[in-house]
Amino acid sequence: MTEKAKPRTPIESGVPDGMQYMHPVYLKNFGNWKYHDRPRPGVLHHVAKSGDEVWTVRVGTHRQLGPYEIDLLCDIVDKYADGFVRFTIRSNMEVSVTDESKVAPLIQAFNDAGYPVGGTGNSITMISHTQGWLHCDIPATDAAGVVKSLMDELHDEFISEQMPNRVHITTSCCQINCGGQGDIAINIQHTKPPKINHDLVANACERPSVVARCPVAAIRPAIVNGKPSLEIDEKKCICCGACFPPCPPMQINDPEHSKLAVWVGGKNSNARSKPMFHKLVAAGIPNNPPRWIEAKDVVMQILHAYKKDARDWERMGDWVERIGWPRFFELTELPFTKFHVDTWRGARHTLNASTHIRF
Amino acid sequence: MTEKAKPRTPIESGVPDGMQYMHPVYLKNFGNWKYHDRPRPGVLHHVAKSGDEVWTVRVGTHRQLGPYEIDLLCDIVDKYADGFVRFTIRSNMEVSVTDESKVAPLIQAFNDAGYPVGGTGNSITMISHTQGWLHCDIPATDAAGVVKSLMDELHDEFISEQMPNRVHITTSCCQINCGGQGDIAINIQHTKPPKINHDLVANACERPSVVARCPVAAIRPAIVNGKPSLEIDEKKCICCGACFPPCPPMQINDPEHSKLAVWVGGKNSNARSKPMFHKLVAAGIPNNPPRWIEAKDVVMQILHAYKKDARDWERMGDWVERIGWPRFFELTELPFTKFHVDTWRGARHTLNASTHIRF
Amino acid sequence: MAQPKNPEKHCTYIPPESEKKSSKPMYDTPMLDQLVDGPWPSFVSGLKRLAMNNNMMVDLMGQLEHSYNTRLGYWKGGTVSIFGYGGGIIPRFTELMGDDGEPMFPEAREFHTVRVMPPAGMHYSTDLIRKFSSTWQKYGSGMIAFHGQSGDIMFIGTDTDNIQGFFDEVNEYGFDLGGAGPAVRTSMSCVGAARCEHSCTNEQKVQRLLVNNFLDDMHRPALPYKFKFKVSGCSNDCVNSIQRADMAIIGTWRDDMKVDQGEVKAFIKSKSRKYVIDNIISRCPTNALSLNDDDTLSVDNRNCVRCMHCINVMTKALSPGDDRGVTVLMGGKRTLKIGDTMGTVIVPFMKLESDEDYDALKEIAENTIDFWAENALEHERCGEMIDRIGLVNFLEGIEIDVDPNMINHPRISSYVRMDTWDEEVDKWNQRKAAV
Amino acid sequence: MAQPKNPEKHCTYIPPESEKKSSKPMYDTPMLDQLVDGPWPSFVSGLKRLAMNNNMMVDLMGQLEHSYNTRLGYWKGGTVSIFGYGGGIIPRFTELMGDDGEPMFPEAREFHTVRVMPPAGMHYSTDLIRKFSSTWQKYGSGMIAFHGQSGDIMFIGTDTDNIQGFFDEVNEYGFDLGGAGPAVRTSMSCVGAARCEHSCTNEQKVQRLLVNNFLDDMHRPALPYKFKFKVSGCSNDCVNSIQRADMAIIGTWRDDMKVDQGEVKAFIKSKSRKYVIDNIISRCPTNALSLNDDDTLSVDNRNCVRCMHCINVMTKALSPGDDRGVTVLMGGKRTLKIGDTMGTVIVPFMKLESDEDYDALKEIAENTIDFWAENALEHERCGEMIDRIGLVNFLEGIEIDVDPNMINHPRISSYVRMDTWDEEVDKWNQRKAAV
Ligand code: SRM
Numbered sequence A, B: 001m002t003e004k005a006k007p008r009t010p011i012e013s014g015v016p017d018g019m020q021y022m023h024p025v026y027l028k029n030f031g032n033w034k035y036h037d038r039p040r041p042g043v044l045h046h047v048a049k050s051g052d053e054v055w056t057v058r059v060g061t062h063r064q065l066g067p068y069e070i071d072l073l074c075d076i077v078d079k080y081a082d083g084f085v086r087f088t089i090r091s092n093m094e095v096s097v098t099d100e101s102k103v104a105p106l107i108q109a110f111n112d113a114g115y116p117v118g119g120t121g122n123s124i125t126m127i128s129h130t131q132g133w134l135h136c137d138i139p140a141t142d143a144a145g146v147v148k149s150l151m152d153e154l155h156d157e158f159i160s161e162q163m164p165n166r167v168h169i170t171t172s173c174c175q176i177n178c179g180g181q182g183d184i185a186i187n188i189q190h191t192k193p194p195k196i197n198h199d200l201v202a203n204a205c206e207r208p209s210v211v212a213r214c215p216v217a218a219i220r221p222a223i224v225n226g227k228p229s230l231e232i233d234e235k236k237c238i239c240c241g242a243c244f245p246p247c248p249p250m251q252i253n254d255p256e257h258s259k260l261a262v263w264v265g266g267k268n269s270n271a272r273s274k275p276m277f278h279k280l281v282a283a284g285i286p287n288n289p290p291r292w293i294e295a296k297d298v299v300m301q302i303l304h305a306y307k308k309d310a311r312d313w314e315r316m317g318d319w320v321e322r323i324g325w326p327r328f329f330e331l332t333e334l335p336f337t338k339f340h341v342d343t344w345r346g347a348r349h350t351l352n353a354s355t356h357i358r359f
Numbered sequence C, D: 001m002a003q004p005k006n007p008e009k010h011c012t013y014i015p016p017e018s019e020k021k022s023s024k025p026m027y028d029t030p031m032l033d034q035l036v037d038g039p040w041p042s043f044v045s046g047l048k049r050l051a052m053n054n055n056m057m058v059d060l061m062g063q064l065e066h067s068y069n070t071r072l073g074y075w076k077g078g079t080v081s082i083f084g085y086g087g088g089i090i091p092r093f094t095e096l097m098g099d100d101g102e103p104m105f106p107e108a109r110e111f112h113t114v115r116v117m118p119p120a121g122m123h124y125s126t127d128l129i130r131k132f133s134s135t136w137q138k139y140g141s142g143m144i145a146f147h148g149q150s151g152d153i154m155f156i157g158t159d160t161d162n163i164q165g166f167f168d169e170v171n172e173y174g175f176d177l178g179g180a181g182p183a184v185r186t187s188m189s190c191v192g193a194a195r196c197e198h199s200c201t202n203e204q205k206v207q208r209l210l211v212n213n214f215l216d217d218m219h220r221p222a223l224p225y226k227f228k229f230k231v232s233g234c235s236n237d238c239v240n241s242i243q244r245a246d247m248a249i250i251g252t253w254r255d256d257m258k259v260d261q262g263e264v265k266a267f268i269k270s271k272s273r274k275y276v277i278d279n280i281i282s283r284c285p286t287n288a289l290s291l292n293d294d295d296t297l298s299v300d301n302r303n304c305v306r307c308m309h310c311i312n313v314m315t316k317a318l319s320p321g322d323d324r325g326v327t328v329l330m331g332g333k334r335t336l337k338i339g340d341t342m343g344t345v346i347v348p349f350m351k352l353e354s355d356e357d358y359d360a361l362k363e364i365a366e367n368t369i370d371f372w373a374e375n376a377l378e379h380e381r382c383g384e385m386i387d388r389i390g391l392v393n394f395l396e397g398i399e400i401d402v403d404p405n406m407i408n409h410p411r412i413s414s415y416v417r418m419d420t421w422d423e424e425v426d427k428w429n430q431r432k433a434a435v
């Protein structure tokens, strides 16, 4: 680390042009691709209208890269490929070559360095990654650890294409859920209202904003021990933790009572069905570092059922729509409880108002 | 009319057993039917597991029958059939014979008496009928007149089976809508808040109930001219008329501003799609007795588009789901306005959150 | 329209003045007269014939014509009942007064409707219909509606004095009043087992069982609001029960549907493969049908949702299975206060064979009406209450366990507190173990 | 796991103690150590290698191990920025104090993240990546995340003093800070036109056009809350734009999709008719596909909703049409306050060819951000505002006409007042006439 640099007016250059760092064959055929197929898991083969072909090898990473990994990976890309890399939205690297014969050595080189090649097509690709205890100010769990534990388990599914369709898993380290919707989402669910650290409220907290932030209006301003503080109506509070980021004295995280919940069937694509939100399937799962085995078990139960029962091209959500939620709970052996019945605004629309029932 | 009978304790006999008035072939094969087909419009042919067969002729009526019609119809049933009749939920009569050769003479007899035979399968059957000006205490329009006008127009569609699937039309004489959901529903839509007759409120109205009845909390108790009355927040009021039945001084009906609105795609059956509510397609239609031609025109526009464009077995709602609402408005040439966008609770779920768009 | 060949036996027939029995002259009704013509039988001809019979109908036509001119209705309610009952009559008093403050159409100053429950399934002998007609000519206008939207025979048009006599007479020959006001209402069941191959239950029996169990709640209205039962024999739901009943009972089956592969082939032959793919295979809501390359049909019965579509189309080839029963849904109604609601699945499947089965259904209805009667606000339908208190609380109230068939999908909102998750899991596990 | 054949070139490699450059001893990290093994590359090995390089990472590992033990996080926010900008840095200060009130892991007492926008489409040369790595070793921990969920390169771990130097250096070689706080945020576009045959627009151009137009709103956070753009080249929406962007721009086409019937036949031959019926024909959401008896495919292009499914399955046989453009949706976001929302169609289709087309898109974004900035409550996302004020008012605010493509279906609630129906009809008719 160096001495302090003196202020300089920034060049507001914005988003850099991607073209300048792009593989030449991408540039040449920009907007003119014809079709693709997948010669093997982890490899995409795109054919351009010009007749050009390109093979892209997809490599799993742990997102947070240091100089060692960067050199290791870039050396491979320089030696076995053409010196260009792109990253996917899921922190996978994509390395392209225009010569088919280079594919196998490239894969070999990645594998020799311990990096898995896969994540394409109907595989389970890299789990979406958030900050967790490493960096965020509000997490109830870690991100990198959860991802590593699960990807260890899912490694074989990453490097092969044996699922009915692509599987997108997301994790998030608090209920805010930066990881987003997923075929399977592993999220935090608090089960106790925040403990208010009244001593800190007066300083650390803009009280009107916190009051406004609560989705169920459970917070009201109050004077506690003579100081302005807040009060929670615990009967109303749904333990969502939304008050915690704007007001750290609203201590929501709890080693015991911040549990994991698993959600299923989120889908962003418009293929076949319209985009769908994920739905709660399991909760009360201990937040158990370093390997979160209880959460992993739930995820594996779901994946096994999906793998066995779903049809080609059915995303997790499509599959459950077809077989119905009762069957989902039957096949995964997960318990169904009153908590599965939605209670939020518009909950009426989630009730089965039909005789469409499977037996 | 006779002299006053003196009170007698009622026999609380409840719903009479239908078996005692049932056609013998129904009784014999009760619960043991095998299949049916329709040899011609207006005729159902059911075959029992026993091998028994029955032909049922469906006849349109105007629901409100007097002694003349009752005798006329019963005479035919006695002479050409077996003396049994049932009524459908849509006020059609069903007359069964076990001898196929009786079908044609029976139909002939009904037709000779001016009664249409039809309403089966993919026809347009009788419109659901409510009370209207004839009897109800809150109607903004008539029922029998609207039904007669429309059925005159739809007569050919009643006696033939030329639609993609069965068409169920409903009408209602106020926004309460006793006629229910329909493939096409013709309902009242008020466009001015109730005029309060303050002189009457104190006597004729239980004020707290009316206040509670308003779906948007637009009514509050008030003292007007020294008497307890009510006040409407006209900005909030949605002119639904729900306050009128419990409080007749809330005069909502207006010869000019009570308009007709047409709704499309209601479906009660669970066939293919789950049951669906009908959706607004046209409003501001004058309430124009005795023949309501403007409303009829809208209905005919919709029916023509459906007949031309829908596929076999598609109910109105299924069809529009497939072709999309933009195309519906295009094919029917009905205008699309901001009023078509829902604003009621849960309206968010009615927005298109996808790229599923037809061009 | 061509002249009918036998005018006196035709629905357009109006008897000559000579046969007029009513003593009042007919009003000019130019508006209504425009509804005489046209191919559909005209209620105006009907009204005219009735007006030939009695003065009440003469004045009724006068008032109706007035409504057509002013586009306003002129009836108001009131209180009329028969001895021993509180409901079942819809009283109407005219509000249309002349300058003298007296009714403009005095003979129709009262024009009540009597709601009478028809035989279950709406089966009649012509004798019975004629009997009704003659009784009603004695006590009322002679005009009978077959039927009201809730399923009543509506005897329309009489005055307070004649109500009791009419009731006594029809009551003697086996008929009872229907519902009105905050009461259990008249019910409907589809034709079902009587003449429909799709029927999976004895609709009439269910209807009678339920309604006849609540006659006190029907005849002496004291519930928060109305409560309707409706019974359909299959998912086609020919009585619109899901959207129009507080408690809907719908027949279904649990085992495999029956397939006659010979009839499947015959159907394909008559219609073409493409037709079958486009109209049957790809219309199945759960992709449970697959057409094999040899023109036989595979049905994935585990995923079939008993929607009836394929069975409706291929009536000869396909039919419901043998292990039959019903699904119960609750909470359907029209629009007031919270907007339309549909019924929600409360009992995904129950057998209806033994007396115990029927008792169980009755008990569900009793628990529901009891809980609703105690917990609903005034004028709150069951579906509105469910919406207000939530399905789970409702289920607890009627002592039914939560079941995934009740929902389209589990919650999408993470806004929920789940401290007692483990207890709820135990409940589920115990239930599973008990099976 | 088998021993790697070249351990020094393997992701499990930890340099020997002799190569350690950091001066602090490593902490015992038994919890984290359990994450070293297993087939997936381990971030713990990564952390260890970084801790060999600098003390900040030694202490960072100490704090992280502590979190693993206590199951609690220990960072709090604060205010750190570079000269001239207000956002783009996520400052972190440790809250984990020893008994002496001093940080337990003092070298990591500050551990800020710098968000830098990557090249559009996330394309890199290895040179560029190596350059980032060496700059970050100079000013920070050396740990770089490719990428954050919003698309930033996250340079994780530095103190306040080093922020400006780091920025100046990367800024000089062409990179700028991303968004944080109530600001326009960093955006993403899919690989799209660069390497995907489905692409219907120039994703990178759209992304750069929009974001670069709002750099002031990105760098000097003063909006009600965050605002995200995301760009996908087709409905597969590989950047999750509908659910995760305030404004989503998605490529589509208006004319007929392209069908190569030869390839269709080849596909059927390789997979069987039944497979094609069950996996393609009957999966089309609008039944727009029909398999002809001669194994050709009919596409009902008027009713195809461009969902991409059939094109995804038969990549060689089917492809998007030529008349391409984009659909714009607004209001997607995660869960806070009102529950998750998805974007709603605001522009069903617009061409993006001429400069005017692109200007029109920019104008829509500008109008939206202006209207939202003026009308949103504090901390209210665009989607929450739309939900609160209603779609129609929002459209009026941004001067876009209502269109039936914006809704799944027209209103089902009759609770609406429509006095001005005729005026609205006139508007529609004028619009129609104008086309
Ligand atoms: C590289 C990447 C885009 C990028 O700009 O980085 C990408 C690239 C492709 N996607 Fe994607 N998708 C990528 C993330 C996504 C996402 C977002 C996500 O992962 O969170 C989605 C939406 C996810 C969702 O619905 O929740 C996504 C939904 C699809 C779909 C729709 C699948 C479906 O049936 O629902 C397709 C179509 C398909 O599978 O053929 C698709 C297809 C493709 C194709 C085949 C397009 C093409 O012709 O080149 C690309 C190769 C995919 C493959 O893995 O076989 N891509 N794709 C992303 C790779 C992520 C990864 O490393 O695993």
Ligand code: SRM
Residues within 6 Å of the ligand: A129, A130, A131, A132, A135, A136, A137, A138, A176, A177, A178, A179, A180, A245, D090, D113, D115, D147, D148, D149, D150, D151, D152, D153, D154, D178, D186, D226, D228, D243, D244, D245, D332, D333, D334, D335, D336, D337, D381
């Ligand atoms: C870093 C990142 C996760 C990651 O490790 O990748 C992240 C981290 C945080 N997010 Fe996020 N969000 C990140 C992408 C997202 C996404 C995904 C996306 O952009 O596609 C979402 C869902 C989409 C959306 O915008 O709704 C997301 C939804 C949120 C929300 C919920 C917003 C809502 O309206 O519901 C918050 C809370 C807030 O803003 O008040 C939030 C807040 C936060 C804060 C600032 C926590 C806080 O309020 O103090 C986190 C800072 C962590 C840190 O220390 O760096 N983050 N956040 C992602 C940004 C990195 C980047 O710039 O590339």
Ligand code: SRM
Residues within 6 Å of the ligand: B036, B038, B044, B087, B088, B089, B090, B091, B092, B119, B120, B121, B122, B125, B126, B165, B166, B168, B181, B182, B183, B266, B267, B268, B269, B270, B271, B313, B315, C189, C190, C191, C192, C195, C196, C197, C198, C236, C237, C238, C239, C240, C312, C313
């Ligand atoms: C007689 C009646 C029941 C009764 O108890 O009175 C009845 C009888 C039959 N219905 Fe129905 N339905 C009757 C009202 C209904 C209704 C309610 C209504 O009319 O308001 C519905 C629900 C309407 C809705 O969805 O909004 C109804 C939805 C069906 C369906 C489902 C159609 C669909 O595709 O959605 C079928 C199946 C079919 O068409 O083959 C059906 C089929 C049948 C069958 C074919 C059943 C059978 O095998 O016998 C009967 C002959 C129908 C025909 O017209 O061809 N019936 N049917 C009703 C005749 C009404 C009339 O006079 O027109």
Ligand code: SRM
Residues within 6 Å of the ligand: B129, B130, B131, B132, B135, B136, B137, B138, B176, B177, B178, B179, B180, B245, C090, C113, C115, C147, C148, C149, C150, C151, C152, C153, C154, C178, C186, C226, C228, C243, C244, C245, C332, C333, C334, C335, C336, C337, C381
């Ligand atoms: C007569 C009848 C229409 C007809 O001509 O067929 C009718 C007529 C009236 N209905 Fe109805 N409803 C009739 C079937 C229905 C139905 C259909 C059904 O039962 O399947 C519905 C929709 C289903 C439902 O129950 O929601 C229906 C929904 C209503 C409602 C709205 C209830 C709601 O919760 O939204 C009201 C208003 C109320 O009860 O406060 C209502 C109220 C009324 C009142 C009592 C008007 C009033 O509040 O003063 C009408 C008396 C008219 C009269 O003078 O006879 N009527 N009403 C039907 C009853 C005849 C019969 O007993 O067979």
Ligand code: SF4
Residues within 6 Å of the ligand: A130, A131, A132, A136, A137, A138, A139, A140, A172, A173, A174, A175, A176, A177, A178, A179
């Ligand atoms: S999910 Fe929560 S804890 Fe994790 S990075 Fe996002 S805001 Fe932070």
Ligand code: SF4
Residues within 6 Å of the ligand: A193, A194, A213, A214, A215, A216, A217, A218, A219, A232, A236, A237, A238, A239, A240, A241, A242, A243, A244, A250, A252
């Ligand atoms: S945890 Fe959520 S519900 Fe509870 S007080 Fe905080 S913001 Fe409100």
Ligand code: SF4
Residues within 6 Å of the ligand: B130, B131, B132, B136, B137, B138, B139, B140, B172, B173, B174, B175, B176, B177, B178, B179
């Ligand atoms: S729809 Fe309205 S006016 Fe008509 S009968 Fe029902 S309550 Fe009366």
Ligand code: SF4
Residues within 6 Å of the ligand: B193, B194, B213, B214, B215, B216, B217, B218, B219, B232, B236, B237, B238, B239, B240, B241, B242, B243, B244, B250, B252
């Ligand atoms: S008309 Fe409807 S909205 Fe208006 S005051 Fe009456 S009940 Fe309320």
Ligand code: SF4
Residues within 6 Å of the ligand: C190, C191, C192, C193, C196, C197, C198, C199, C200, C232, C233, C234, C235, C236, C237, C238, C239
């Ligand atoms: S509901 Fe089913 S069983 Fe009853 S009549 Fe209709 S089709 Fe037949």
Ligand code: SF4
Residues within 6 Å of the ligand: B272, C283, C284, C285, C286, C287, C288, C289, C299, C303, C304, C305, C306, C307, C308, C309, C310, C311
């Ligand atoms: S009944 Fe309906 S769900 Fe079952 S197989 Fe037939 S079409 Fe499919």
Ligand code: SF4
Residues within 6 Å of the ligand: D190, D191, D192, D193, D196, D197, D198, D199, D200, D232, D233, D234, D235, D236, D237, D238, D239
């Ligand atoms: S969104 Fe469409 S165009 Fe973009 S990468 Fe995915 S499949 Fe290709």
Ligand code: SF4
Residues within 6 Å of the ligand: A272, D283, D284, D285, D286, D287, D288, D289, D299, D303, D304, D305, D306, D307, D308, D309, D310, D311
């Ligand atoms: S793209 Fe989707 S909607 Fe269009 S034809 Fe193919 S499957 Fe059907």
